[in-house]
Amino acid sequence: xxxxxxxxxxxxxxxxxxxxxxxxxxxxxxxxxxxxxxxxxxxxxxxxxxxxxxxxxxxxxxxxxxxxxxxxxxxxxxxxxxxxxxxxxxxxxxxxxxxxxxxxxxxxxxxxxxxxxxxxxxxxxxxxxxxxxxxxxxxxxxxxxxxxxxxxxxxxxxxxxxxxxxxxxxxxxxxxxxxxxxxxxxxxxxxxxxxxxxxxxxxxxxxxxxxxxxxxxxxxxxxxxxxxxxxxxxxxxxxxx
Numbered sequence: 001x002x003x004x005x006x007x008x009x010x011x012x013x014x015x016x017x018x019x020x021x022x023x024x025x026x027x028x029x030x031x032x033x034x035x036x037x038x039x040x041x042x043x044x045x046x047x048x049x050x051x052x053x054x055x056x057x058x059x060x061x062x063x064x065x066x067x068x069x070x071x072x073x074x075x076x077x078x079x080x081x082x083x084x085x086x087x088x089x090x091x092x093x094x095x096x097x098x099x100x101x102x103x104x105x106x107x108x109x110x111x112x113x114x115x116x117x118x119x120x121x122x123x124x125x126x127x128x129x130x131x132x133x134x135x136x137x138x139x140x141x142x143x144x145x146x147x148x149x150x151x152x153x154x155x156x157x158x159x160x161x162x163x164x165x166x167x168x169x170x171x172x173x174x175x176x177x178x179x180x181x182x183x184x185x186x187x188x189x190x191x192x193x194x195x196x197x198x199x200x201x202x203x204x205x206x207x208x209x210x211x212x213x214x215x216x217x218x219x220x221x222x223x224x225x226x227x228x229x230x231x232x233x234x235x236x237x238x239x240x241x
Contacts, residue, residue: 002035002036002193003192003193003196005031005035006031006032006035006193006196006197006200007196007197007199007200008200009028009031009197009200010024010028010048010052010196010197010198010199010200010201010204011200011201011203011204011207012027012200012204013025013027013028013200013201013204014052014056014200014201014202014203014204014205014208015204015205015207015208015211016204016208016227017208017227018056018162018204018205018208018209018212019208019211019212019215019220019223024049024052024142024201025045025046025048025049025137025141025142025143026142026143026145026231026234026235027231027234028045028048028141028142028197029041029045029140029141029142029234029235029238030234030237030238032044032045032141032193032197033238036190036193039185040190040193041140041141042084042087042138042139042140042141042176042180042185043176043177043180043185043186043190043191043194044141044190044191044193044194044197045141045142045194045197046137046141046173046176046177046180046194047173047177047186047190047191047194047195047197047198048194048195048196048197048198048200048201049142049169049173049198049201050169050170050173050174050176050177050198051194051195051197051198051199051201051202052197052198052199052200052201052202052204052205053166053169053170053173053201053205054170054202055202055205055206056162056163056166056205056209057163057166057167057170059205059206059209060159060162060163060166060209061163062163063159063160063162063163063164064160064163064164064166064167065156065160065163065164067123068123068126068151068154068156068164069164069167069168071123071124071125071126071127071130072126072127072129072130072164072168073130073167073168073171073172074127074130075126075127075128075129075130075131075132075134076130076131076133076134076168076171076172076175077130077134077171077172077175078130078131078134079130079131079132079133079134079135079136079137079138079172080134080135080137080138080172080173080175080176080179081138081175081179082131082135082138083134083135083136083137083138083139083176084138084175084176084179084180084183084185085138085179085183086135086138086139087138087139087180087183087185088183088184088185090139093239094239096140096235096236096238096239097235097236097239100232100233100234100235100236100239101232101236102146102232103145103146103228103229103231103232103235104228104229104232104233104236105232119153120153121150121151121153121154122154123154125150126150126154129147129150130168130172133146133147134172134175134176137172137176138176138179140235145224145227145228145231145232147165147168148161148224148228149228151164151165152224157220158212158215158220159212159213162212
C-alpha cells in the first residue's frame with residue numbers, strides 16, 4: 001500500500017511542479033515524513049527526483065539555457081555535497097522556517113502578481129545561488145521553488161525555466177545521492193521508496209509536458225507564484241509540528 005500511495009503522490013507532485021516550475025520535492029516532504037520518518041525524507045525524495053527529472057529534461061531539451069547552467073551547476077554540485085553532509089549533523093527546524101518565510105514572501109515581492117520582476121538578476125549570481133539552494137536541498141530534501149524568483153527575474157519563462165531547472169536538478173540530485181550513500185544516509189529500503197516516487201514522477205512529468213505547451217506565460221507565472229507560498233506554508237507547518 002505504501003508503494004502505491006508514493007507512486008500516485010509522485011505522479012501528482014511532478015505534474016504540478018512541471019506546470020508551475022518546481023515544488024515536487026516540497027510537496028512530497030510532508031507525506032514522506034509521515035509515512036517513512038523524517039530521516040528518510042531527503043534521500044528518498046532525492047532519488048525520486050533524480051529518476052523523474054530525466055523525462056522532464058528530455059521533453060524540454062530544446063529550451064535549456066546553457067549559459068545559466070554553466071554558472072548554476074558547479075555551485076549546485078558543491079552545495080549538494082555540503083548539504084548532504086550537514087543532513088547527518090544538524091537539526092532542520094530553523095532552515096525550514098527560513099525557507100518557508102522566504103517562499104511565502106514571494107507573494108509580496110511580486111506584488112500579488114502585478115510585478116514581473118522583483119529585483120535584477122545577473123548571470124554570475126547563479127553560482128552562489130546554486131551553492132545555497134543545493135546546500136539547503138541536501139539538508140531538507142527539496143528546495144525547487146527557491147530558484148524560481150531568481151530565474152523569473154533573469155527572464156526565464158515556461159519551458160526555458162522548467163528545462164534549465166531540470167538539467168541542474170539532474171547534476172544536483174546525482175551528487176546528493178552519491179554523498180548520502182557515502183555518509184551512510186541511503187539504505188536499500190529508502191532506495192526502493194525513492195524508486196517508486198521517481199517512476200510516478202516521470203509519468204506525471206510526461207502528462208504535464210502536454211499541458212504546459214498550452215499555458216500562456218501569464219498563467220504560468222500565476223501558477224508559479226501560487227505554488228511558492230503554498231510550499232513555504234507547508235515547510236512552516238512541518239517546522240512547528
